Amino acid sequence: xxxxxxxxxxxxxxxxxxxxxxxxxxxxxxxxxxxxxxxxxxxxxxxxxxxxxxxxxxxxxxxxxxxxxxxxxxxxxxxxxxxxxxxxxxxxxxxxxxxxxxxxxxxx
Numbered sequence: 001x002x003x004x005x006x007x008x009x010x011x012x013x014x015x016x017x018x019x020x021x022x023x024x025x026x027x028x029x030x031x032x033x034x035x036x037x038x039x040x041x042x043x044x045x046x047x048x049x050x051x052x053x054x055x056x057x058x059x060x061x062x063x064x065x066x067x068x069x070x071x072x073x074x075x076x077x078x079x080x081x082x083x084x085x086x087x088x089x090x091x092x093x094x095x096x097x098x099x100x101x102x103x104x105x106x107x108x
Contacts, residue, residue, distance in 0.1 A: 040076055047071045
């Protein structure tokens with residue numbers, strides 16, 4: 001208190017950056033979905049533009065039909081890919097992880 005006048009202390013505390021608010025898990029998931037949809041729409045739009053070199057792109061990809069379907073409006077993932085993702089990262093995997101941790105706790 002003796003080293004800094006009272007106004008000086010208030011000013012320095014106002015200048016310090018406040019830490020950003022962390023997203024909740026639901027906000028994080030929702031933001032991921034929104035941004036993914038937005039980026040896919042931008043990609044689809046670019047692929048339909050005159051600046052896009054379709055032939056050079058198609059010659060370099062493994063599944064030209066799937067790519068053409070995507071540009072035409074189809075989903076970017078197959079039902080099988082969705083299923084695999086849900087198994088690995090969805091509620092099913094959370095349940096399995098919980099069971100594994102419970103088993104480890106029981107052993108200790």
